Amino acid sequence: MSISSFNRRWAAVILETLTRHGVRHICIAPGSRSTPLTLAAAENRAFIAHTHFDERGLGHLALGLAKGSGEPVAVIVTSGTAVANLYPAIIEAGLTGEKLIMLTADRPPELIDCGANQAIRQQDIFASHPGVSVALPRPTADIPARWLVSTLDEAMSGVKAGAVHINCPFAEPLYGELDDSGLAWQQALGEWWQSDQPWLRVSEGQACLKQRDWFFWRQKRGVVIAGRLSASEGELVAAWAKTLGWPLIGDVLSQTGQPLPCADLWLSNRRATELLSQAQLVIQFGASLTGKRLLQWQAACTPDEYWLVDSLPGRLDPAHHRGRRLTANISDWLELHAAQKRAPWAMALKAIAQEASQSVEQATHAFGEAQLAHRITELLPQAGQLFVGNSLVVRLVDAFAQLPAGYPVFSNRGASGIDGLISTAAGVQRATARPTLAILGDLSALYDLNSLALLREASAPVVLIVVNNNGGQIFSLLPTPAAEREKYYCMPQNVTFGHAAAMFGLNYARPESWQALCDAVEAGWRTPGATIVELVVSPTEGAQTLQRLVAQVSQA
Structure with missing residues (x-):
């Protein structure tokens, strides 16, 4: 043989x-x-x-x-x-x-x-x-x-x-002509080769169970937290919360339209947290929350019960709340737990969120990564999708932007590493064949630089925005020792990406104003293949703007 x-x-x-x-x-x-x-x-x-x-x-x-x-x-x-x-x-x-x-x-x-x-x-x-x-x-x-x-x-x-x-x-x-x-x-295996079914079918399905006391809880004061959801789930959760009259705090990956934008800013405001403390039930849909203030509030809140609904198994609640862990398809769960039309109970949150959004608008006039995060929706391709990197960039988008409801947003927010972000974005684009806007930092781009080769085969236009703030400026937000911060944490590399784009045969632009950025991205949507758009920005502008706005909104 x-x-x-x-x-x-x-x-x-x-x-x-x-x-x-x-x-x-x-x-x-x-x-x-x-x-x-x-x-x-x-x-x-x-x-x-x-x-x-x-x-x-x-x-x-x-x-x-x-x-x-x-x-x-x-x-x-x-x-x-x-x-x-x-x-x-x-x-x-x-x-x-x-x-x-x-x-x-x-x-x-x-x-x-x-x-x-x-x-x-x-x-x-x-x-x-x-x-x-x-x-x-x-x-x-x-x-x-x-x-x-x-x-x-x-x-x-x-x-x-x-x-x-x-x-x-x-x-x-391992090599040789195939014989008999x-x-x-x-x-x-007989006719199995001509079928399309598994040889052995194993049934381990878990039915989505209705909470028998839902009719009781839906009459209470509730808060909805939306974590990582699909586009269809995000729209359903937003409509469900609106019907109940419950405030919805939406993560950057929730695809809910974030009806109370800039939550990672206004959750630092005492008026907001005192109002939210009146909630009797908090229901979280989807895991992997991004915002620091949201995570802090989520850990500190003490409703009568905390429910977490996600199709993934496991607790998924690092704060270990008293309540219910409901493993279910979110769309199916919402269908079983109909919302009852009620008047909103926390109307003041809308004004607080609007004040925070206005503060962001006033603080992001200068060209830089804070402005990019705030105005990212102006760059999104029609019928496209967004891929957001990790570290500072995802936090800025989460805090400063209001993404459209149902617009697909992807990220690697499980372990939240910077490895493999270009290649993951390339995979998302190939699977969907949609125009794709990806945004990540310079160290993230360096970490996965050879995966630029994957973007050469994009089936629809891809624009990769590399925010070059010369290092891991997320560490500027942390109490890292000042004397060692640059050498051991931020690690500036003093590189630009024009030669990388040329090496892989990709289009390249380096705009220096908002209008030039818009023009470069628009050109990318009209050009087959991938375009790298590099934003060389002040190293600390983005992190410092976030810190200032948190302080400002907390005192408002």
Whole structure:
């Protein structure tokens, strides 16, 4: 029997099994040990294949594809440290709920721990971060194909969100013409090959349960917090809260339209927090809150009960409130818990929020990152989407902007790292084929610089705004030691990105006024492919504007 041919047959069963669980996109890095998986994926017409030479960027590309499509996405990498580079994306997916299937090629057992090249201990390499880890044996006809397919079906059904790690050892030879070796083994699955259903269907569904006392609670004074939601969920939550007459505090990722804008400013105001303290029930939809003042208020509030509704499992409440953790699809939950029309009970919050918004308008006349954050909606493409980076930029947008209801907003706010932001944005764009505005800081861009290669294949215009404030200025907001701040925290790199754009063949602009920025972004929407727009700004202007406005609004 030809080992290379049987490896291919074994891999073909693995890849075909994934198609039965909704996998359409597959991300592939180059490598020799992964050849059986790569060739099987290339031969399977159900897949849309994506490639990248950097496994860390590849993992985040898959993450973005999963965010944009709402579907599971598979990744193929070779053995060794290539596998370890998937760790950040696996961690993020576990926290934000995207489903990734990591197919990691491996050396067979006899080549582990004996000095063989590119051989490391890969089983359970990701510890507890994947929802399920499967260590497959070396391909052999002694194991029936029905074991392989049902094992994978069980693994795929056992994880609704997060990562599935499937470690796949292959013995050499890895190359050679495909012959009949293993054909009978493969054909033992019979008509399964012509169907579109899993071999083994595992039902572990959890019904969305109605809270029997909802009719009682909906007559109380309530507050709604909206965290990370989809565009459709955001609109539904906003309408639901408005009907109840409950104030809605919307995060930058809530897509609710933030009816009380600039919450991260006005939550520092005593009048606002005293009014909110009258709430008898707080309901939070979606996790991953961004704003510091919102997190502080959320931790300190003491309603009679605190409910948290999210499709992800786990507590998701670092403040450990007394109340209910409701694991459910948010749209389904809202349908079961109808809102009763009531007059608003906290009308004064609207005026407080308007005062905060006016303060932002007055404080952001000068060209810089604070103005960009406040006026970001003027740059959004029609029928497009927004990807927001981490660190300072997401906090400024959260505090200063009012994003339109139902407009898609994406970010990596699970572990909130700066690794893989360009590649994640590229994945979101590929999955949706929408024009995409992405905004991130200079260190974030440097961290994932080689993923600019992924933007060369954008299917719709992409504008990547790099806010170059020369370092990690988020640390300017923290009580870092002044003497060590620049060298050990902010770490200014004194670089610009024009040469990076040229290296990857991308369009580039460096505007120095708001009108020039608008013109550059508008040109980007009219130009195929990707455009890098670099804003070289004062290092501390954005952070200092946020600090001043928090102080000002808190005293209003």
